[in-house]
Amino acid sequence: MALHAAVKGKLISVIGDEDTCVGFLLGGIGEINKNRHPNFMVVDKNTAVSELEDCFKRFVKRDDIDIILINQNVAELIRHVIDAHTAPVPAVLEIPSKDHPYDASKDSILRRAKGMFNPDDLVR
């Protein structure tokens, strides 16, 4: 019976600035697994873009993560990697931060959805 552990839910991970990370971790989404891998990354002005890319790719590869929250201003730095991720799960959700309000024209998903109304596409 002890072997029958309850089916574990999937994690919500976060890549963002200090306040976003502190807030969501306070909300209870943070976890450090037995391999000591956290499901969050705090981004400051000294964080390298390559580091961000690596972290994002690592989160996408992990099969225990279902949602990746990323600040929109951070997502702008690694836009090519986010655009290349087309699978629905893990879902990448761009969220605003307190310094950068939400801009729908930058959102990868909405841009892709809007692309369907492309005039070239409709003529086909």
Added chain:
Amino acid sequence: MTLETKEDLETDNVDVVCDLLDKLVLKQLHLMEEKMVCELNIESCINNGSIHLAKSRYIMGQSSVSTARLPMESSPEFSALTTCETTEEDDVQQLKVVENNNKSKVNPIRWFGVLVPQNLHKAQSIFQNTINVVVECVNVQLQLFENMRNIDALKKYVCLAKS
């Protein structure tokens, strides 16, 4: 004669598919609007939470509510309090928030001290609520994905039928 009926049938089919495409495109616009509304809700939640975090920072000191208090790779392992589970509704994958029953969980507010100001408790409940809004937004996004997939498939069908 047989050829003509076959052609008629095909035009009928294309008309039906075009009607369906119209409906899906309209649904797409509604979902896009819904997603934007969700994102604006998240924005107001985050702004509210950030104000309370800033107030607690003012009361407790600059470094008391910062990344320095968050667990690092060297800290002992612990489980998330809130996770999400996959369910299926009308053949579309949807997520829902579930509380984790694992024993190795900790209350995150303890990272910031034992006697923390009321504002930090408020910030915690606001961000817990934000998680619900976030999952709602992800669900809209998943529906949007499914809708886009359907539109693509129908467009391909129309292209094939016309050629």
